[in-house]
Amino acid sequence: MRQRKSMLLPGLVLAAAFLIVLPLLMTTDYWRQLLNQALVYIVIVVGYNFFTGDVGQLSMAQQGFFAIGAYTTALLTTNAGWSWPAALLSSMCVTGVVGAVVGIPTLRVRGQYLIMVTMAFSEIVRLVAINWSSLTGGASGVTKIPSPSIGGWEFDTKTSIYYLFLTIAIVMILVAWRVRKTKYGRAFLAIRDGELAASVMGLNTTYVKVVAFFLSAVFAGVGGNMFASSFNYISPDTFGLSQTVLILAMLLIGGEGSIAGAVVGAIILTYLPELLRFAHGYYMFVYGVLIVLITLFLPGGVVGYAKRFWSRHIGPRVFKIPPPGPDAGDRPFDAQDLFTRSLGAPKKTDPASTAPPVERAGDAA
Amino acid sequence: MILETVDLTKTFGGLTAVDAVDMQVEEQEIRAIIGPNGSGKSTMLNCISGVYRPTSGVVKFKGEPVGGSAPHTLTRKGMGRTFQNIRMFNSLTVLQNVMVGRHCRTKDTLVEDILGLPRCRREESQMRVKALEYLEFMGIASKKDMLPGSLSYGQRRMVEIARALATEPRLLLLDEPAAGLSQTEANELAAAICKIRDFGITIVLVEHNMRFVMGISDQITVLDFGKKIAEGTPADCRADPRVIECYLGGKVGGRA
Numbered sequence: 001m002r003q004r005k006s007m008l009l010p011g012l013v014l015a016a017a018f019l020i021v022l023p024l025l026m027t028t029d030y031w032r033q034l035l036n037q038a039l040v041y042i043v044i045v046v047g048y049n050f051f052t053g054d055v056g057q058l059s060m061a062q063q064g065f066f067a068i069g070a071y072t073t074a075l076l077t078t079n080a081g082w083s084w085p086a087a088l089l090s091s092m093c094v095t096g097v098v099g100a101v102v103g104i105p106t107l108r109v110r111g112q113y114l115i116m117v118t119m120a121f122s123e124i125v126r127l128v129a130i131n132w133s134s135l136t137g138g139a140s141g142v143t144k145i146p147s148p149s150i151g152g153w154e155f156d157t158k159t160s161i162y163y164l165f166l167t168i169a170i171v172m173i174l175v176a177w178r179v180r181k182t183k184y185g186r187a188f189l190a191i192r193d194g195e196l197a198a199s200v201m202g203l204n205t206t207y208v209k210v211v212a213f214f215l216s217a218v219f220a221g222v223g224g225n226m227f228a229s230s231f232n233y234i235s236p237d238t239f240g241l242s243q244t245v246l247i248l249a250m251l252l253i254g255g256e257g258s259i260a261g262a263v264v265g266a267i268i269l270t271y272l273p274e275l276l277r278f279a280h281g282y283y284m285f286v287y288g289v290l291i292v293l294i295t296l297f298l299p300g301g302v303v304g305y306a307k308r309f310w311s312r313h314i315g316p317r318v319f320k321i322p323p324p325g326p327d328a329g330d331r332p333f334d335a336q337d338l339f340t341r342s343l344g345a346p347k348k349t350d351p352a353s354t355a356p357p358v359e360r361a362g363d364a365a
Numbered sequence: 366m367i368l369e370t371v372d373l374t375k376t377f378g379g380l381t382a383v384d385a386v387d388m389q390v391e392e393q394e395i396r397a398i399i400g401p402n403g404s405g406k407s408t409m410l411n412c413i414s415g416v417y418r419p420t421s422g423v424v425k426f427k428g429e430p431v432g433g434s435a436p437h438t439l440t441r442k443g444m445g446r447t448f449q450n451i452r453m454f455n456s457l458t459v460l461q462n463v464m465v466g467r468h469c470r471t472k473d474t475l476v477e478d479i480l481g482l483p484r485c486r487r488e489e490s491q492m493r494v495k496a497l498e499y500l501e502f503m504g505i506a507s508k509k510d511m512l513p514g515s516l517s518y519g520q521r522r523m524v525e526i527a528r529a530l531a532t533e534p535r536l537l538l539l540d541e542p543a544a545g546l547s548q549t550e551a552n553e554l555a556a557a558i559c560k561i562r563d564f565g566i567t568i569v570l571v572e573h574n575m576r577f578v579m580g581i582s583d584q585i586t587v588l589d590f591g592k593k594i595a596e597g598t599p600a601d602c603r604a605d606p607r608v609i610e611c612y613l614g615g616k617v618g619g620r621a
Contacts, residue, residue: 175479182478182485183468183492190454190465196416197452202440202469202532211475257456 019166023159032158033230034270039165040226041266043172045250046259047219050176051212052248053256054185056192058115060244061102064122065095065217067239069224071129074142074234084148084229091225092218099217103210122244129236141235148229161230168226172219176259179215188212189257253294255301264303366428367392367536367567368413373422373432375405375412382408384591385422390536390584395558395568397578399602400588401611406571407449409588410540413569414446415439426536441469445534447525449541449571453513459524460509463496466531499527503557519550523557530561537561539570543577555581579603587611 026032048062069091076082076090106117129136136142148155148164155161179185187208190198199205228234246269254265272287279286298305368390375383383405390396398406411417413424415436424432426444434442454462471492477485500506503523505516513521522542529537542558543551551574558581562568572578578585579599587595587602589611595602602608 178479178481179475182489183471183473184475184478186457186461186465187468189456190462193454193456194452196436197448197454198465199436200414200416200440200446200448201466201528202437203465204435204437 020163023162029158031274032162034274036158036161036165036226036230038267038270039162039169040223040230041247041250041270042169042263043226044220044223045247045254045262045266046173046176047216047223048247048251049256049259049262050179050188050219051209051216053251053258053262054180054188054192055209055212056257057107057110057209058248059118059213059216060115060248061099061118061121061213062216062220062247063239063241063244064118064125065099065220066224066227066243066247067122067125067129067236068098069095069221070228070234070239071136071142071224072221073225074145074228075135077146077229078142078144084146085150087229088222088225091221093221095217095221095224096214099214100210103213103217104206107206107209107213119241119244122239122241126236126239129239136236139236141233141237142228143233145228145232145234147232165226165230168222172222173259173263176219180259184208184211192257249291251301253291253298253301255303255305258301258303261301261303265301268302366390367426368569369423369425369428370409370413371423371425373409373412373424374420375408375417376420381591383412383419383588386586386588386591386593388586388593388596390567390569392567393562393565394583395562395570395581397582397585398569398571398588399573399575399578399585403590404588404611405591406588407540408591410446410538410569410571414444414538437469440532440534443533443535444538445529445532445536446538447522447529447540447542449544451518451521451525453521453525455513458510458512459500459505459516460493460496462513462524463499463528463531464492466499466528467492467495469532496527496531499531500524502530503527504553519546519554522546522550522554526554526557526561530566534566536567536569539568539572541571541573543572543574551577 023032023035026035044062044066048059051057051059052062072091072094073084073087076087077084082090102121106114106121109117130139133139148161155164187198187203190201190203191205191208195205198208227238250265250269251262252265253268254263255261272290273283276283276286294302300308366389368388370386370388373383373386373388374381386405386409388396388398398409400406408417412419412432413426415431415434415438418433422432423430426439426442429442431439431442454465457465471488473482473485473488476482497506497509500509503526505520505523505527508516508520508524513524516524522545526537526539526542539558542554546554555577558568558570570578570582582599585595585597585599585602586593587605587608589607594607594611595605597605
């Protein structure tokens with residue numbers, strides 16, 4: 001363990017250096033744009049993981065929240081002339097409120113019904129965006145969305161946007177990590193593993209699920225803001241069903257239920273289409289086959305596989321982690337102490353009742 | 366009286382699983398509900414713990430009618446339970462499983478958790494300490510970092526009870542706690558249950574293992590086809606001809 005910790009700092013420095021020079025290694029603006037797109041998807045998929053990964057309920061609503069976040073930022077920064085930070089906060093608030101309002105009635109259903117309800121939600125958002133043209137610009141979308149700026153600081157190049165988005169993505173990942181490490185993260189997993197048992201543990205499961213859904217929505221809102229302000233143009237076409245499927249595929253391929261999985265999945269599926277350019281017309285076919293193969297042969301996704309590979313082959317050799325030893329043995333514990341503290345002194349002591357039952361049963365027989 | 370059911374009835378379609386059962390459980394009692402398969406014992410437990418909504422009748426917990434309340438509300442009021450087929454949170458470690466039981470006794474909010482504010486850190490460490498104490502009480506603290514899947518059935522049962530105790534129940538409902546345990550494990554469990562009772566917790570258990578039930582119960586309620594056919598001390602029940610009949614079918618003369 002000590003060896004692992006001592007490698008943490010150099011590892012972090014190395015990773016930071018890599019992330020800082022990364023846009024400078026990209027040869028074209030197009031590749032830098034993809035980098036920013038990957039960061040947008042990282043935020044969205046890390047958020048999606050709360051509900052669909054950790055709580056384990058398939059939602060098709062992430063897309064709808066993404067659209068709402070993007071439109072909120074687009075309309076506020078163009079029509080209303082709001083600043084970018086204010087638009088970011090508004091996107092988070094609007095998607096958060098919509099997430100909670102949609103979640104409270106719908107999260108009582110599960111499985112196929114939940115898929116249908118959430119898919120309908122995303123479709124409604126898209127149809128509203130198309131048909132409420134006086135507000136949303138209809139099918140032609142919103143153009144000339146300003147790039148992000150904080151105070152007088154303009155983020156108008158792909159590289160500067162990259163650094164801004166990288167910061168946002170890291171903050172969002174840290175938030176997700178904190179949630180995962182504390183009470184709500186455990187509650188999410190508890191509900192996935194056994195909803196009835198979780199409710200008997202005193203968890204209001206509907207409320208906890210709404211919290212997960214709310215968090216997913218807020219993350220999608222942030223992603224929507226990033227998307228609108230870096231592409232400067234949005235239209236309802238962007239937010240079709242294929243987008244929902246893409247977000248889901250990112251989570252499955254990266255590894256559901258894991259933050260690292262969400263990040264890796266988002267990166268892989270942002271770049272995969274580019275790497276498959278050589279396939280020309282067959283590109284969608286190759287893409288589909290790859291996704292099928294990964295889901296079939298890598299349960300737990302790429303990250304799940306990497307973890308298993310690490311703990312089986314690399315970890316034991318590199319760090320010489322000893323195999324788990326025999327139990328240290330359970331030290332005797334003063335039960336009196338525990339219950340006196342939480343419940344007050346014992347009220348009844350009947351020596352016969354504390355004796356092992358065998359004798360009593362034997363006596364009677 | 367901590368728990369009382371009056372005329373408690375639960376029907377599934379045309380089947381009456383629990384039929385007008387009256388039961389009174391005193392504080393600090395160990396009450397067993399027994400009966401042949403399909404006699405409605407588990408259904409009764411599910412009605413009490415809020416998993417099922419009773420068709421009619423009243424469930425009173427600490428004098429307050431609670432029939433139809435959600436399980437999580439009842440847990441917060443001080444009713445804990447375990448399941449017949451142990452339901453662990455399999456992706457959480459043993460310690461984390463028990464910590465989930467402490468959640469309902471904490472007050473830190475989501476924002477505090479995300480920012481790692483003092484209250485969150487304090488509650489997290491208290492949760493950890495308390496959870497470990499309950500594991501030590503059940504004698505399985507050395508397994509705290511393992512996943513439930515790698516424990517034996519008996520150990521998982523102990524974790525499940527530790528997890529239920531972590532919610533600070535006044536009344537603990539155990540659904541077939543000794544099922545699938547070896548004789549040694551069952552004896553350990555019986556000793557643990559008596560110890561829990563001695564610290565002021567009332568216990569209602571459903572059980573098939575007669576040796577176990579006769580050994581630890583103060584009072585026994587016998588159900589047959591959803592109806593209460595007998596109630597009393599283990600000795601009374603063992604001698605009751607109706608109980609013998611329902612277990613052995615017809616002819617009196619066997620030993621329960």
